[in-house]
Amino acid sequence: MAESMKGLHRSHRCTEVSNENIGEKVTVMGWVQKRRNLGSLIFIDLRDRSGILQIMFDEASVGAEGFEKAGQLRSEYVVAVVGTVQKRSAAVNENLKTGDIEVIAEDIRILSESETPPFPIEENSQTKDDIRLKYRYLDLRRPDIQRNLMLRSKVAYLMRDFMMKEGFVEVETPVLTKSTPEGARDYLVPSRVHPGSFYALPQSPQLFKQLLMCAGYDRYFQITKCFRDEDLRADRQPEFTQADMELAFVDVDDVLDVNERLLQYVFKESIGIDVKLPLPRMTWQEAMDRFGSDKPDTRFGLELKDVSDVAAGCGFGVFTGALENGGSVRGICVPGRASMGRKQIDKLVDLAKTYGAKGLAYLGVNEDRTYKSSFAKFMTEDELAALVSAMEAKPGDLLLFAADKNKVVWDVLGALRLHMAKELELIDKNQYNFLWITEFPLLEWSEEENRYMAMHHPFTMPMEEDWDKVDTDPGAVRAKAYDIVLNGTELGGGSVRIHQNDIQEKMFEVLGFTKESAWEQFGFLLNAFRFGVPPHAGLAYGLDRMVMHMVQADSIRDVIAFPKVKDASCLMSEAPGTVDEKQLKELGIKVDAESEKVEKTEE
Template sequence: MAESMKGLKRTCRCAEVTKADIGKKVTLMGWVQKSRNKGGIIFVDLRDRSGIMQIIFENGPISEEGFEKAAKLRSEFVIAVEGEVMARSGAVNENLATGELEVKAESLRILSEAETPPFPIEEDSKTREELRLKYRYLDLRRPDIQRNLIMRSKVAMLTREFMSKEGFLEIETPMLTKSTPEGARDYLVPSRVHPGSFYALPQSPQLFKQLLMCSGYDRYIQIVKCFRDEDLRADRQPEFTQIDMELAFVDVDDVIDVNERLLAHLFKEVLGVEVQLPIQRMTWKEAMNRFGSDKPDLRFGMELVDVSETVKDTEFVVFKGALENGGSVRGINAKGQGAMPRKKIDKLVEFAKGYGAKGLAYIAIHEDGSWKSSFSKFMTEEQMEALIKAMDGQAGDLLLFAADRNKIVWNVLGALRLELAEQMGLLDKNEYRFVWITEFPLLEWSDEENRFTAMHHPFTMPMDEDLPLLDTDPGAVRAKAYDIVLNGTEIGGGSVRIHQNDVQEKMFEMLGFTKAQAHERFGFLLDAFKYGVPPHAGLAYGLDRLVMLMAKEDSIRDVIAFPKVKDASCLMTEAPSPVDAAQLEELGLEVEPQAEEETTEE
């Protein structure tokens, strides 16, 4: 039966006990990790968020009644123990911070008994994720998850401290906002007071933080929840957390400077890692041409090589067709993979098709310098040798080629480069390679909508020298936009905002908005701009992604306390769920049952 604390006070956490405490009395409280009864002595591993302490119960120092109580302890019982800190009498456990110590129990209280948990509470759990997320409150007891959430808390605290010293003010923006459906889908919230009208949960505080700049607050920061009703992906959350900021009277270099120093501070304080400043910068065009990605992983080479010029006179119809249609032929060199079995190469071909390729051409160079190829019969010996030379092909290398429109070639080879790096063991989680990607295209053409769409958002400032191109060649206009990338993952992005009325009007015109449509969606911001708006710029980090990389995890779910799964549901609370008819009636809503698909029996 559970006992009360009866005035008992915890003196410290389990792993806060040190050698300096030997001979002192302590009171520890936590969960039983495991219990081992050796007859006259019982060993209990007591766990709390700090770590584990070994407790020993001997029949002598603790009363017979207390010893019998200790014999009943099972995994996950919550207990309070008073006792003396001692050097371990048995073997030292080098895997524990407290491995040289133990506490000899003098009294025991069982604060709560526990049923046998549905899976072991242990590091690097092999339990399937669905079960762990159903019992997330148990999963959160695992030391590795606890370390991740402690790290997340530290990152948030250090960010607030650092930014406060840099003159940033933390200001909260609303959670119930106006829907502006330019971008991902909004989560909508019906209004009871205004029947038929809806709030939206914010995809980001973008408009409000720009308004704060108009209001003279100069430097704003917020660690804020954002919401996007996006299509399902394994590692995407419908709600996520941003470190959101905006600065007035600045340009690109000012934003980059403060953020580089913030990142260096976080990595030094949390991981003891020195980030070399300034961080490398690369234009979007260079990143796409070299790595096939605007979030390049710089921990390894295998860069794309444009061989269009080398193959322009060949009769190979795949290369020829791509070049005639204004595309390109590019390749990557997988060093030392020339002996890759045909089955494995076929799998790479299928992988490439998933990214839009019609196929994948290859040359495998044998150790003796001879080669086999999927397309050599369409080329002369001299053309093949020139191609291998252009790719710096050496004995034992595997050369892979894609030919199509640039966008497809980049997508295919960018993804293939990462897939091969994974297979070849080139991705070191202990290495942190940052890069700023700058000068993104301002606009991208949408075939679906038959118009230009904003690559970032409609308030991004074009580069000054490209302003004349808005009328003549809008697709060539570069933006004052920048992303910060770490190990092939975009962890943050932002831009300088438009603060001139004529440029903003031009931007809306490019995006196909009439003045009335622009005003309907963004009227309150455009009205605010009439009353004096400073030049301003901002950036937002994905806090979940940043901590995931710092913690060397593969999924953001491992750094979020209560994450959703792929279909945006919570396995623990079973949200989303139906609501009472009375609640719907109050909101003036009716749920139409989905029509079941008709099935015919044979």
């Protein structure tokens, strides 16, 4: 039966007790990690968020009733213990912060009993994710998850501390906003007061932070929830936390400078990593050409090489066909892998196909300088030798080639590069390589929409020297946009914003908006721009992703208290769920349940 805490006040968390407290009386509270009954002595490991402290019970100190209670304890019982700190009577545990002390119990209260948990509360749990997430409140007791969330809390504090010292003002922006057509799908919220109308949950505070610059707040900052209805993967969630900022009267270098110092401060103070400034910068074009990715992992080599000039005019139709269609031929050199078997290479071919390739050409340079290749019979010895030379390959190396449109080639080789780096164990997980990617394309062509779309958003400023190409060659216009990349992950991104009406109107025109549709969607922003808008720029970090890298977690779910799974549902609360007919009627919504049943049956 649970007892009251009346009259008790916790004096220390478990690992706040130290050698300095020897001989003192302390009151500690927490969960029973495990119990060891030696007959005349009972030991428990008491756990709270700080760690573990050993408690020793003997009948002489705790009394007959207290000793009996200690014998009833089971894993995850919640207890309060009053006792005296002493040096351990048995062996020291070097793995614990409190490994050389213990508390001799003089009083114990069982504050709450527990059923047997469905899995052990322990670090590096091997329990399946679906079980852990169903009982997330138990999973959150695990010391490694608790450390992750406490570090996340510290990172948020450090960010706020730095931003306040830099003159930023924290402002909350609305969560119920207007739906905008660009970017990912919105989560919609029906309005009861305005039947047939909907709010959207914000994908970012973009428009509002620009309005704050119009309003003269100069430097804005916010740690805020954002929402995107998109397919999930290891580093994505439908709701995520963004560390968002906007600055007025600045250009690219000003934004990058303050963010470099922010990263240096946060990483040093949270996990002791020294970030050397200035951070390296690389244009989008260079990143794609060298790494096949606009978020390259630079902790290892295996860089792409363009061999289009060497392949031109050769006898291999796959290469020449790609070049005739405006594509390219590029490859990566994998050291020491010429001896890979056909089954292993076939797996690489299958991987390439998932990224849009029709196939994958390979050439192994044997130790005797002969070749093992999928295409050698189509090329002369001189052509093969020229290709090997251009790739700077040595005997024993394996060359992997993709030939197609540039985007396909980049995607394929970028993925193969990462795959082979993992296979070869080339990645140092204790290395933190930051990199700015700059000069992104302003626009990208959408086959689905059959039009150009903004690579970032419609308010991104083009580079002045490229603006004259907007009508003749829109795809060649570069943007004043920048991403901060860490170890192959985009931590955040931003841009200088358009603050001139003529450029903004032209941007909408290029994106296929009529003047009327642009005003319908963004009228409140365009109206504000009529009343004096300063040059401004901003950036936003994915806080979850940042902390995920800090703790070297494999999934973003390990740094979020209550995450969703791949289908955007919560296994613990069973959200999303149905609502009763009365609520739907108030909102003017009718769910066609029969249609849903038919669709599910057909599937």
